[in-house]
Amino acid sequence: MSTFLYLVEHDRGRIDETATGGMTGARLLAERTGSELHAVAIGAGAEAAADRLAAYGAEQVHLVSHDLLTDYGPDAWAESLFQLAGSVGAGAVIATGTDRGNEVMAQVGARADLAMVANCLEIEPDGDDWLMTRVRWGGSLHERARLSAPVKLVTLAPHSTDAAPSDQPAAGIVSGFTPDLSEADAVTIVVDRVTVSEGITLATAPVVVSGGRGMGSAEAFDIIEELADLLGGAVGCSRVVTNNGWKNHKFQVGQTGTVVAPDLYIACGISGAIQHWVGMMNAKNVLAINIDRDAPMVTKADWAVIADLHQVVPAISAEITRRRTLAAESG
Amino acid sequence: MRILVCVKRVPAPGAKIVLTPDAQDIDASLLGFAVSPHEECAVEEAVQIVEREGGSVTVMTLGPPEAEEQLRSAVAVGATSVVLLPSDIPDWDPVSTSTALVSAISRLEDEEAPFDLILFGNESADSGGYQVGIRVARSLGRPMVTGIKGIDTEGDSVAARRETPSGWEVYRLPLPAIVGVKEGINLPRYPTLKGRMAARRAPVATMEPAESASGQSKVMLMTPPDAGSAVEILGEGPETAPAIVDIMEGLGLV
Numbered sequence: 409m410s411t412f413l414y415l416v417e418h419d420r421g422r423i424d425e426t427a428t429g430g431m432t433g434a435r436l437l438a439e440r441t442g443s444e445l446h447a448v449a450i451g452a453g454a455e456a457a458a459d460r461l462a463a464y465g466a467e468q469v470h471l472v473s474h475d476l477l478t479d480y481g482p483d484a485w486a487e488s489l490f491q492l493a494g495s496v497g498a499g500a501v502i503a504t505g506t507d508r509g510n511e512v513m514a515q516v517g518a519r520a521d522l523a524m525v526a527n528c529l530e531i532e533p534d535g536d537d538w539l540m541t542r543v544r545w546g547g548s549l550h551e552r553a554r555l556s557a558p559v560k561l562v563t564l565a566p567h568s569t570d571a572a573p574s575d576q577p578a579a580g581i582v583s584g585f586t587p588d589l590s591e592a593d594a595v596t597i598v599v600d601r602v603t604v605s606e607g608i609t610l611a612t613a614p615v616v617v618s619g620g621r622g623m624g625s626a627e628a629f630d631i632i633e634e635l636a637d638l639l640g641g642a643v644g645c646s647r648v649v650t651n652n653g654w655k656n657h658k659f660q661v662g663q664t665g666t667v668v669a670p671d672l673y674i675a676c677g678i679s680g681a682i683q684h685w686v687g688m689m690n691a692k693n694v695l696a697i698n699i700d701r702d703a704p705m706v707t708k709a710d711w712a713v714i715a716d717l718h719q720v721v722p723a724i725s726a727e728i729t730r731r732r733t734l735a736a737e738s739g
Numbered sequence: 740m741r742i743l744v745c746v747k748r749v750p751a752p753g754a755k756i757v758l759t760p761d762a763q764d765i766d767a768s769l770l771g772f773a774v775s776p777h778e779e780c781a782v783e784e785a786v787q788i789v790e791r792e793g794g795s796v797t798v799m800t801l802g803p804p805e806a807e808e809q810l811r812s813a814v815a816v817g818a819t820s821v822v823l824l825p826s827d828i829p830d831w832d833p834v835s836t837s838t839a840l841v842s843a844i845s846r847l848e849d850e851e852a853p854f855d856l857i858l859f860g861n862e863s864a865d866s867g868g869y870q871v872g873i874r875v876a877r878s879l880g881r882p883m884v885t886g887i888k889g890i891d892t893e894g895d896s897v898a899a900r901r902e903t904p905s906g907w908e909v910y911r912l913p914l915p916a917i918v919g920v921k922e923g924i925n926l927p928r929y930p931t932l933k934g935r936m937a938a939r940r941a942p943v944a945t946m947e948p949a950e951s952a953s954g955q956s957k958v959m960l961m962t963p964p965d966a967g968s969a970v971e972i973l974g975e976g977p978e979t980a981p982a983i984v985d986i987m988e989g990l991g992l993v
């Protein structure tokens with residue numbers, strides 16, 4: 409029976425839905441190929457996650473430790489994973505396609521001189537090969553790909569499998585693994601951290617009020633900020649806005665910006681190019697404010713107002729303020 | 740500082756991606772082309788470093804002969820020299836791409852001098868393999884980190900910053916090193932008239948790309964199913980505000 413390794417990302421033993429969803433995807437794949445799933449956790453505190461990993465199907469949980477593994481480092485992590493894969497004779501090494509997951513798996517691929525297929529949505533075994541659907545263009549296109557390799561190296565697109573514990577919890581036997589690391593592997597380890605505390609972040613805000621080229625200027629974003637504040641939401645923008653220097657790139661939504669999934673996305677003067685759309689297509693509701701009835705953002709939205717945003721946006725803010733004042737007076 | 744930037748030519752689709760009838764490629768017959776955005780920022784970063792410290796910026800691409808257009812656009816914003824690895828094979832897989840780049844880089848380094856810094860994009864916009872730079876780094880035996888949104892040169896090392904949900908993590912890499920950058924690291928400049936003239940005259944060096952095999956192959960491309968929503972037009976002016984706020988109240992947001 410072949411062994412599959414799944415690299416777990418954890419924060420001192422705490423694992424989130426990205427990791428449990430990844431474990432679920434890896435377990436389903438292991439079941440389909442008659443393989444056994446092991447979890448791999450690198451860094452301090454990982455033992456705290458062992459029970460949950462067993463619940464999600466880990467027959468074994470490998471806790472990787474070494475004096476040089478002080479913090480995250482792509483080389484040290486990849487070298488550890490590569491050595492562990494060799495020592496258990498893994499048939500596949502799997503991670504979730506996060507920044508770290510893709511980086512570490514690419515490093516493993518480079519070490520093993522094997523292909524690594526990033527951001528897979530679905531994988532089916534086909535004889536000794538795997539056939540997969542993977543993400544291209546940030547999600548606006550899918551690719552059917554074939555992977556022929558003695559050891560399969562893949563990342564699963566984040567959130568591509570809903571987290572679900574196994575019907576029968578696995579044994580979750582905890583074992584330690586100490587890789588053979590050298591100073592060369594430690595060159596790329598994080599040497600410093602800077603914490604920036606921000607209020608509502610774009611990635612997690614319940615409402616995003618976003619402006620595009622139709623804003624016309626940096627100053628015009630005042631009305632976007634006012635509305636976002638009233639709704640307890642975050643401000644977003646399109647790439648045209650960032651390229652014009654009206655807003656910092658950290659506000660950019662899309663393929664090369666931030667991916668958002670708010671309850672409501674309000675797109676003001678944004679045409680809805682595919683690279684913007686993939687950044688907000690998981691919003692539960694979309695309201696478009698645009699002068700062009702045929703703009704893709706309008707035709708794909710749930711609601712639209714065909715008008716000048718410079719008039720509509722302040723009117724919405726005024727209406728919210730009016731109702732709140734009324735409620736406060738009567739309450 | 741002697742810097743190399745590897746860029747990729749990609750189509751710039753609009754609201755929808757249309758595939759060729761054989762589903763092997765994007766139908767680009769009506770589309771413009773661009774340098775993949777992360778890499779556009781990599782070029783800008785390299786030019787800024789060289790403006791500060793002196794040196795040269797070489798920009799290289801593996802792609803169709805038309806990719807010369809993207810190389811010239813790099814000259815227009817400050818690249819010193821450009822190299823094209825021309826190939827009519829569309830879609831090189833990541834292993835083959837990195838093999839071709841490594842062999843060209845080795846030749847350039849043998850002919851002149853090693854690059855102190857090589858910049859890649861975090862991922863290519865079209866195929867998004869998240870790995871070509873890492874494979875090149877491994878072959879050349881140089882340290883590499885990806886996802887970088889800040890580079891400070893410090894003598895014979897660079898400090899590279901990566902954004903995390905709570906702030907920044909910092910890496911310090913001894914040169915020669917390789918860094919994968921993300922859009923947002925800087926604001927790429929627009930070409931000047933002088934830059935555009937230089938771009939037109941710039942010689943484009945070409946090198947035959949080395950080929951190799953890998954276990955990954957493309958079967959076909961597919962456009963994901965459209966969620967398809969029937970839009971409700973609320974109105975045509977600011978008088979729609981109450982209806983909008985009603986919706987917000989319905990969603991529990993007000």
Ligand SMILES: Cc1cc2nc3c(=O)[nH]c(=O)nc-3n(C[C@H](O)[C@H](O)[C@H](O)COP(=O)(O)OP(=O)(O)OC[C@H]3O[C@@H](n4cnc5c(N)ncnc54)[C@H](O)[C@@H]3O)c2cc1C
Binds near residue numbers: 647648680687715
């Ligand atoms: C590889 C790649 C990656 C990219 N990544 C991203 C990304 O991450 N994010 C991103 O946003 N883009 C990205 N882009 C760019 C994208 O293709 C579009 O160019 C961009 O999203 C367009 O921005 P926009 O909608 O603001 O501008 P436009 O497309 O110019 O649209 C402006 C809209 O505003 C409307 N308008 C004008 N005036 C008013 C008014 N007074 N009131 C109301 N409406 C008005 C117009 O009708 C129009 O619909 C990427 C492109 C490429 C090639």
Ligand SMILES: Nc1ncnc2c1ncn2[C@@H]1O[C@H](COP(=O)(O)O)[C@@H](O)[C@H]1O
Binds near residue numbers: 778861
């Ligand atoms: N054909 C190419 N020519 C030059 N550089 C490339 C090419 N393909 C990819 N790259 C570089 O490698 C990075 C990562 O690509 P990928 O592994 O495809 O996501 C890109 O951002 C580019 O900097």
